[in-house]
Amino acid sequence: MKKIILNLIFATVCATTALPYASAQSLYERFDKACENTDSLDYDEMEYCINEMRRLNDVSSERFIDEFNYYVFKSYYNSGIIMSTELPDEEGIKVQYEMTQDGEIEGYMYYIEKYDNTYADSAIMAIKEGIRLHPENLYMRFGHIHFLSLLKRWEDYTVAIENTLDYSKKIKNNWYYPGIDAPMDTVLIYSILEYESRLLDACELTPETMEEDAELTAMMRRIAQKMLDLYPDNGVQYNIMAVSYNAMDNYSQALPWLLKAEKQSPKDMIVLFNIVNTYNYLYDDKNVKKYLKKIKKYGDDELKEKAQKWIDEMKYVPNAERHYNYD
Secondary structure, X not given: OHHHHHHHHOOOOOOOOOOOHHHHHHXXXXXXXXOOOOOOOOHHHHHHHHHHHHHOOOOOHHHHHHHHHHHHHHHEEEOOOEEEOOOOOOOOEEEEEEEEEOOEEEEEEEEEEEEOHHHHHHHHHHHHHHHHHOOOEHHHHHHHHHHHHHHOOHHHHHHHHHHHHHHHHHOOOOOEOOOOOOOXXXXXXXXXXXXXXXXXXXXXXXXXXXXXXXXXXXXXXXXXXXXXXXXXXXXHHHHHHHHHHHOXXXXXXXXXXXXXXXXXXXXXXXXXXXXXXXXXXXXXXXXHHHXXXXXXXXXXXXXXXXXXXXXXXXXXXXHHHOOOOOO
């Protein structure tokens, strides 16, 4: 649990506080100590610290981060490894290993990982109040977004990202983020790219999940459009728009975004490969060949060789059997 939550959220934050410094610091340190051993969390001590912060009207960012983490810990359940001949019909099943004999499955090693919604809601209420009072604290916003992804509350997740990007535009990306030396533009751009990827990873891309996948890829586009409002020259976001359409087999809608991405980065191999594959799905061999030639022109020696091989194979390999990989 520490690796999942605390590395992203839990740290000592320098913040203005309504409490005398020594008193606040003492409560924060006590809370930290209560969380040191994630296999044996001291919930009583954590609860005491939170109640004291509330009683003393502490409105610092750290108070809300501690309160958020307290409820995140309380919400989390992990059964540990279970061995059984059958899988129960229960939320949060994570199969570790299938035990087989003569090709037949005879049992499973699995665990159950899930979150209690009541405690999760309390965690979200705490961090949202912290964000309301400290809107320029990107650390808290990212903690909120990350937890929503663990809960798979994808609409709330997308709205939280959109709100962050709207506020970033308002403050010209002048965020507060403790312990980060990288430029805030870099932090934001790469973090949002990771958040968009989580939406794609949540797609199963099967006929049975088409409706849910369509909603998830639409959320990707909402975020990408907000990013393009902030960074109009960011070719990666044009590519994200295209990927969201391609994932749903909407190749004709993906293509214009890929061509925009190419204008921004004409030698980007990922973009060129995506264009080749999109034209291939559209059965446009003329343009498949055109962009394979571009890969041959701009790629390294290995890609030049592959591109020529693929050009030669076009004569006898049908579109449905082609796939052009960049690796």
